[in-house]
Amino acid sequence: MNADVRCPHDLAGLWPLLEDGAVVMAGGTDLLVRRRGELPTVIACLERIVSLRGVGEEDGFVRMGACETHARLLLHPLVRDCLPVLARALAVLGSPLIRNMGTLGGNIVTASPAGDTLAPLYALDAQVELASRLGTRRVSLDGFIAGPGITRLDPGEIVAAVLVPLPAPEARQHFEKVGRRKALAISVVSLAAVIRTDREGVVAEARLALGSVGSTVIRCKEAEESLAGRHLDRESLLAAGAAVRREIAPLDDLRASAAYRRDVAGNLLLRIIAATP
Amino acid sequence: MSKNITLAFTLNGEPVSIETRPGRRVLDLLRDDLGLTAAKEGCGSGECGACAVLVDGTARLSCLMLAAQLEGREVITAEGLGTVENPHPLQVEFAAHGAVQCGYCTPGMTVATAELLARAPCPDRDEVREAISGNLCRCTGYVKIVDAVLAAAKAMRGEEP
Numbered sequence: 317m318n319a320d321v322r323c324p325h326d327l328a329g330l331w332p333l334l335e336d337g338a339v340v341m342a343g344g345t346d347l348l349v350r351r352r353g354e355l356p357t358v359i360a361c362l363e364r365i366v367s368l369r370g371v372g373e374e375d376g377f378v379r380m381g382a383c384e385t386h387a388r389l390l391l392h393p394l395v396r397d398c399l400p401v402l403a404r405a406l407a408v409l410g411s412p413l414i415r416n417m418g419t420l421g422g423n424i425v426t427a428s429p430a431g432d433t434l435a436p437l438y439a440l441d442a443q444v445e446l447a448s449r450l451g452t453r454r455v456s457l458d459g460f461i462a463g464p465g466i467t468r469l470d471p472g473e474i475v476a477a478v479l480v481p482l483p484a485p486e487a488r489q490h491f492e493k494v495g496r497r498k499a500l501a502i503s504v505v506s507l508a509a510v511i512r513t514d515r516e517g518v519v520a521e522a523r524l525a526l527g528s529v530g531s532t533v534i535r536c537k538e539a540e541e542s543l544a545g546r547h548l549d550r551e552s553l554l555a556a557g558a559a560v561r562r563e564i565a566p567l568d569d570l571r572a573s574a575a576y577r578r579d580v581a582g583n584l585l586l587r588i589i590a591a592t593p
Numbered sequence: 594m595s596k597n598i599t600l601a602f603t604l605n606g607e608p609v610s611i612e613t614r615p616g617r618r619v620l621d622l623l624r625d626d627l628g629l630t631a632a633k634e635g636c637g638s639g640e641c642g643a644c645a646v647l648v649d650g651t652a653r654l655s656c657l658m659l660a661a662q663l664e665g666r667e668v669i670t671a672e673g674l675g676t677v678e679n680p681h682p683l684q685v686e687f688a689a690h691g692a693v694q695c696g697y698c699t700p701g702m703t704v705a706t707a708e709l710l711a712r713a714p715c716p717d718r719d720e721v722r723e724a725i726s727g728n729l730c731r732c733t734g735y736v737k738i739v740d741a742v743l744a745a746a747k748a749m750r751g752e753e754p
Contacts, residue, residue: 319616320595321661348657349638355616361662387651411727413642413705416651417658499726500640 319355323364331449333360334472342383342422345414368421368476371395377479382421382444386433387412389420398482401489401508402436409433411499421475427461430528434461435508436491438525438533440480447476454479463531487512488548490588493527494580496571503528504572507584511548519543524556529564529581536563539585548589557582602663604629605673615661620644622660623670631671631700635729642728645701646670652708671700674707682745683707692741694732701728706742714750718743 322338324330334340338360341347347359362368368383371392378394389395390406409415409423409432423433424444434457442457449472457478460468469475483489490509495501506527512520522543524536539559546552566577601610604627613622623629623646635641637656644655647669675681683703686692693699702725709716709724716724721742722735730738744754 318595318614319659321615321659323661323664344657344659345639345654348659359616359659361659363662410639411642412724413645413652413654413727414639417639417653 319357319359321359321361323361325364325366327365327367327447330360330362330365330474331472333358334474335449340425340474342425343385343418345410345418346422346426362419362421362474368474373482374479376482377443378482380420380478380480382424382475382477383419386410386415386418386420386423390415398485399436399440399480399489401439401491401510402433402480404491405432405436405493405506405508408493408495408498408501414500420478424457424461424475424478425467425469427463427465427467427532429464429530429532430503430506431533432493432503432506432527434533435506435525435527437478437480438535439508439510439523440483441523443479444475445477445479446470446473448473452476458532458535461532483510484512488588492584492587494584502571505529505566505577505580505584507581507587509585509588511543511588513548517547519546519548519552522556524560524585526560526564526581529566529577531565534564536560538563550586550589553585553588557585560585598661600660600664602665603667605669613660615659617660618656619646619658619660619663619668620655622663623655623668629670629672633697633700635697635701640727640729641698642701642705642725643698645704645728647704647708650708650711652705669704669707671703674703681707682748683710683742686741686745686748687738690737690741690744692733692737698728698730698732702730702738706745709742710746710749714746716743716746 338358339356341359341361362383369381371380386406386409396403423431443454444460445454488511493503493506495503508525510523514520522540524539527533539556542556542559561578561582566574568574597612598615632655633643635643639654639657645652646655648666675684721739
């Protein structure tokens with residue numbers, strides 16, 4: 317592998333590399349697998365850039381540095397306590413070894429419809445902070461990901477951080493991934509739900525994101541609206557599940573058929589009440 | 594074509610300085626250039642864990658790391674966990690429990706579980722299973738491996754077996 321590999325310590329050291337056409341590497345768990353034996357000419361590793369790490373609360377948002385590894389995020393109290401829907405996805409992503417290497421920003425830029433962190437981030441209305449030599453800009457995650465492996469990242473730009481508006485403390489957060497095995501599984505279907513109910517148990521706002529059932533993660537707005545104003549019970553979730561089946565666009569592949577995915581995607585909604593005390 | 598770099602890092606407690614291509618896989622650097630053949634190539638794509646090494650105390654896949662990433666880091670391979678004369682408790686218990694059959698996965702297993710025991714001295718069975726969920730073994734069925742790790746944890750806590 318004849319690539320030149322640079323590991324700048326700060327963003328000032330990164331920008332000239334990007335101008336020269338370097339390919340960005342975060343954890344390497346996707347890039348080096350895709351490029352087996354055939355690396356780009358210059359690789360710019362982000363792992364030593366301190367400003368791309370750190371987790372904290374900022375103006376009502378949880379801010380997560382794009383180069384935080386899945387393992388480190390999983391250990392962070394803000395993620396565990398405030399974003400359990402994300403924590404549950406991180407806990408079943410890849411394997412412990414992959415989680416020690418792969419990063420949140422990398423999972424986003426890989427933009428796989430099966431990316432385990434993506435459904436939770438869509439359901440949390442996450443934004444991404446993009447940085448370049450010219451400055452930073454913030455865009456919504458679902459606007460940023462345009463298709464499988466396709467993002468709206470400009471040349472010379474990187475994902476610097478992920479910002480999640482703090483969910484209401486009483487909001488119900490749920491994640492479930494269906495895969496062929498427990499570890500190292502690419503999901504067949506995943507569901508992330510963030511649902512806020514009022515004192516009487518009536519849904520004030522429901523956000524439902526489904527993974528591996530289309531060319532990107534899909535927010536099922538019709539299903540969300542069908543839940544609003546209703547109690548979370550078998551009947552309302554069955555109706556929302558029917559809406560989910562209309563809104564998703566699954567494909568047949570070697571892991572599962574489209575028909576199976578459509579069935580499971582709708583049924584997974586029932587677990588939202590089965591999984592809570 | 595990239596130029597060679599002089600890479601300096603700590604390997605199993607000893608300082609190392611070696612001239613290499615920056616894009617060389619860490620696995621190849623360890624095995625072919627430095628003669629440490631404990632880390633194995635199973636899949637070359639992060640799915641089997643046979644190539645795991647500790648980098649600054651964290652278990653990572655050496656098939657998915659590039660040489661330049663090691664600059665200044667502390668690397669421990671299965672060879673560095675213990676020696677024949679002074680083995681790591683994991684190595685003692687893997688042998689004692691028959692947790693080794695063909696042996697190909699063993700270095701990765703010991704590295705992944707060394708990381709576990711460093712952070713969680715009293716793991717339960719499920720935690721051990723979780724910790725090795727990225728390490729494939731096609732011989733043992735895992736039961737003896739989990740037994741060995743639990744026994745090593747006990748030994749490291751100074752408890753009777």
